[in-house]
Amino acid sequence: MSVDTKSVASHLASHASITKLGAFLRKTKLDELPQLWNVFKGEMSLVGQRPNLFSQEELNQARDAKNVYAVRPGITGLAQIQNIDMSTPDKLARTDAIMIKKMSLKNYFLYIVKTVTGSGSGDAVK
Numbered sequence: 001m002s003v004d005t006k007s008v009a010s011h012l013a014s015h016a017s018i019t020k021l022g023a024f025l026r027k028t029k030l031d032e033l034p035q036l037w038n039v040f041k042g043e044m045s046l047v048g049q050r051p052n053l054f055s056q057e058e059l060n061q062a063r064d065a066k067n068v069y070a071v072r073p074g075i076t077g078l079a080q081i082q083n084i085d086m087s088t089p090d091k092l093a094r095t096d097a098i099m100i101k102k103m104s105l106k107n108y109f110l111y112i113v114k115t116v117t118g119s120g121s122g123d124a125v126k
Contacts, residue, residue, distance in 0.1 A: 035075050047103075047111045048074025049096040052086055059086055062093035071100055076115040 018026070025031040038044040044051075051073040052059050063069055078099035079085075084092050099107075 032075055039075070043072070045072045045074040047077055047099075047108050048072050049077055049099070050074070050080065050086070056086060056089070059089035059092060062089050063096060066093050066097040068093060068096045068100065076111055078111060081111060081114040081119040 022031075035044060039046055048071055049063065049068050052063075054060070077096065079092050079095040082095065084095050086092060099111075
């Protein structure tokens with residue numbers, strides 16, 4: 001992002017704020033690599049609800065009401081492969097809750113495969 005970009009969720013950032021390097025990193029998903037460190041540390045999972053900003057009060061409340069925060073956040077999940085991003089907080093929280101309720105080893109790897117093969121764009125900058 002450009003230096004003068006406001007600190008907002010990625011889906012709220014203007015396209016003009018994205019640098020060429022940033023666009024490349026987002027398109028290739030290389031911007032997700034630092035999160036792998038959090039997976040190795042045990043703070044995140046590969047699959048789970050995407051972390052959100054503390055300032056996203058509506059999403060925080062919706063996820064809290066559905067007990068989504070009871071599990072570790074993840075790099076990808078059902079919402080990402082269904083193109084549901086943080087701009088629709090209630091729908092995102094419902095989808096997260098469904099993913100958690102229906103989680104199985106099969107689904108865990110299915111979400112990873114679908115993410116790697118390009119299903120969904122998740123929190124893509126528009």
